[in-house]
Structure formats: structure tokens, C-alpha cells
Amino acid sequence: MLDPRMYREEVDKIRQGLERRGAKVDLDAMVNIDIEKRKINQQLDQLKSERNTATESIAKLKRAGQDAQPDIEKTRVLGDEIKAQQEKFDDLEARFRALALLVPNLPHASVPDGRSAADNKVVKEWGTQPASSAKPKLHLEVGKELGLFDFERGAKITGSGFPIYTGLGARLERAMLNFFLDFHVANHGFTEVSPPYLVNRASMIGTGQLPKFEEQMYHCGEDDLFLIPTAEVPVTNMHGNEVLDSASLPISYAAYSACFRREAGSWGKDTRGFLRLHQFNKVEMVQFCDPAKSYQAHEFLLECAEALLQKLGLRYRVLALCAGDLGFGAAKCYDLEVFAPAEERWLEVSSVSNFEDFQARRANIRTKIDGKMQFIHTLNGSGLATPRVLVALLESYQTPEGGLRIPEALQPYMGGMTEIGPKKK
């Protein structure tokens, strides 16, 4: 959510930001509601002030044993007026808030211009393609040969997009998650968090999934709870409606969770194998920080995510998303893409975003700095999501014998195994 004051003091700034994003919002309607709302508010405060004076006078008269009937009558009339005005005010406020919740964040000045993913800027490339005479096999083929996962049975028990990891595949995935978590906690000062996977409506509004993207969420109607699309939701909302001690900032959490996404409307393209799933596992980094330091923190989170890919020895690149491709709440975002040599394409494995105070306003997360109450800044980044990393591993580390080499970083988590050998005939 943007600062409501901007709708009367910096409308042009909002307009320009939304223009860069290519977002359509009826700003004029919002500005008018705000003006009307303030007008009613002033009248309301005036009426309430009169009532307060009158009831005080009633109290005095009663205590003195005198007749207060005329004042009581007067206040009764005032009360009716207040009620009517209050209803108008509440209605305007609700309308304003409903619209404000649909307005995306404004892009930071450093975000490149552009309309779509094609305009994103590559800011870094790391690693080289493993030299190999043979063309690597597609990840689905390798996984099937080695018995690492089972899509057919996943589809049978649930539906497409719900794979089962089996045997060493399950262990390899678990190894990644443990490696990611341990690495963040040991090297970057993160506190591990294991959050609920179901959250209430307020939490989904807090991080910006609702009200705009409800059709993308799995919803348990009976209890009005939502399956989390990312651990960002429960972990960020952990501190909702809190005033954080400024000395405790930045607060950094690393959380593993399963993630659930309906992916409504995006089916049919890029959906092969692990490329797009309804359920997957991810370690998420979440940071709450001093507003003055969030862009430093953003670079730091990016480094944390990159470090994992470097440890795994996977070729990757970093994209600075253009204004038109930014997520709803992000002011700035880097995507990490890992290279899949058989697919011959880059796969997104992490989004590292600075939300500035966009989520903090929605979730009401504040701190007091130099005696001034202010909203903190929230940031988060995947570190990392496993499915596409697994794709890259499967396509990058094939051995000539048809097995799979295990990167050093994961070996301790695989009981010291250095390789998943080819299936015996």
C-alpha cells in the first residue's frame, strides 16, 4: 500500500510510477474520495466536539442535582447527526481502502524501463557450461532412468503438477533444503523459522496476495484459510501489528516451506516436468530492516542467494527486472536464473525483492527511530526453490556412465555419496 498522503500531495509521482509499470488505476476516483472523506471527517470531528462538551455539561448538572433535560435533547439530535455522518465516512473510507489495496508499488528510480520480461537487464553472469562431448539428456529422462521422481503417480493421487520425489531423488531434494537452511543460518546470520502453511485472510492481504490474486490461491472455504504460495506470507506477517525495537533490526529469517500455487491461466506453456508446479519446496529469506538501509540489504540478500548457486557450481545469471515486469508489491527485484544445458534455457530459481514499506503498511509493522514512528522495510528472496535447481543439477552433472555426480556442498547431506550411480540392468 502506498502512503495515503501521496494521493493528495504527490499524485503526479504515483501517476508516473504506475505509467512506468504499465498499470491502470483510476487515480482521479481515489483522489476525489479522499477529498470527500476529509471533508466529512472535519464535520464529524466538529460534531463530536460539540457532543463531548454537551455530555460534560450534563454530567455537571446531574451531579449538582439540576435539570439536564434540554442538554439531553440537544445531544440526542447531535447523536443522530453523528451517526449519519459516521456512516458516510466509514463508507468512503472502506471504498478508498478497497481501491488502495489494488494499487501496486511504485518502481524504484534504479529500476530499468521496460514493458515485459524481454526488457529485463542482465546485470551479471557467473560460471561456465560444463565441457562435455555428449549432449546432456533432458532432466525428465535422467530422473526417470535413475528413479528419482514419479510424475504419473503424483498425477494419479492428486493431479498434474504434483510430482512425487522417490528414493535418492527425495533424499537429494531434502539435501538441498537442508544445505540451503544450514548455509543461511551459519554464514549470514539468519534465524531459522518453520511457519504454518495455512494462513488467514489478513495475512494474505498483509503481503499483497489479496485482494488482487485470490484466484491464484488455494483456499479452504470451511475455515477461510489459504495455502501459502511462499513462506514469505507467514514469515512476514509474524510481526504484523508490532512495533519492532530499532536496535533489533535487521531481523533476518530463513524458512523452509512447501509452496502452493494454482497457476490458473498459465497452464500449457513451459509446464513440462519441474518447470511449473502446483506444489514445490523452497527456502525463503525474509528481512525486516531500517528504511534507510533497505537497498543495501537488497544487495546482501541477492548475494546470499547467489552464494548457494556458486556452492553448487551451477551456471547462472542475475536479471534486474524492468518496471513492467515487477511483481505487485516490489519496488525493485532481481531474478536469479540458472542454466539448464539440455533444455538450453535459463530457469528462474529466485526472486529477490525490496518491498520498501509497501507490505509494512498493509501488515502494520513499524519501528521507532530517533523517537519517530515509521514503517519498516521488508525484503525477501528465494534461497532457493528446489525444482528448477534440481533440473539444472540433473542436466549439468551427468556422468558418462549415465549416473549423476553430486556437488560437494550436498555430499554431507547425502551420507557422503559422491555420485548416484546408473541403475543396474
Add this chain to the structure above:
RNA sequence: GGAGAUGUGGCAGAGUGGUCUAUUGCGUCUGAUUCGAAAUCAGAAGUCCGUGAAAGCGGUCCGGGGGUUCGACUCCCUCCAUCUCCGCCA
């Protein structure tokens, strides 16, 4: 799921219809005293909205929402959370 109890400022804890602009204690901040500190004494302090250049002024907030009343921390309804007991159960 059933029965009962509780929800008040950073914390503890009073307040059962009208000077509550919420008693008090602890903690916090400022000042005095001191070479400095402790102790002591004095004072200050919240959120949010509106208005204003600012000081200030008006409004708001006692778990959330609604109701009764001229007036609600106080009475009623409802939801949520916590605690105790019972039931069920990883």
C-alpha cells in the same frame, strides 16, 4: 468438540454508567544532586486521523466488530486469543 475464567499503556495491575484528559508500581527518557555512578528528588512521555509553517487545537484508541444510552473501560450480542478442567487424538 463440551464447561468455566480471563483479555486495560513497554511490563505488572486497579477501575462495574458521567472531572477516566485511565489510580498505582516497575521499567524508560530529561533535569537536579555527584568527580562519575548508585540512591534520592523533580518533571516528561503513547497510537492513529484531521487542521496548521510551527506551537497548538479538535477527534480517536481499554482484544476485534456490532448494539443499548444524552454519555460506555464499565451493560448486551458476536467473533478472536489465552488459561483451567473434560472428551478425542497424531
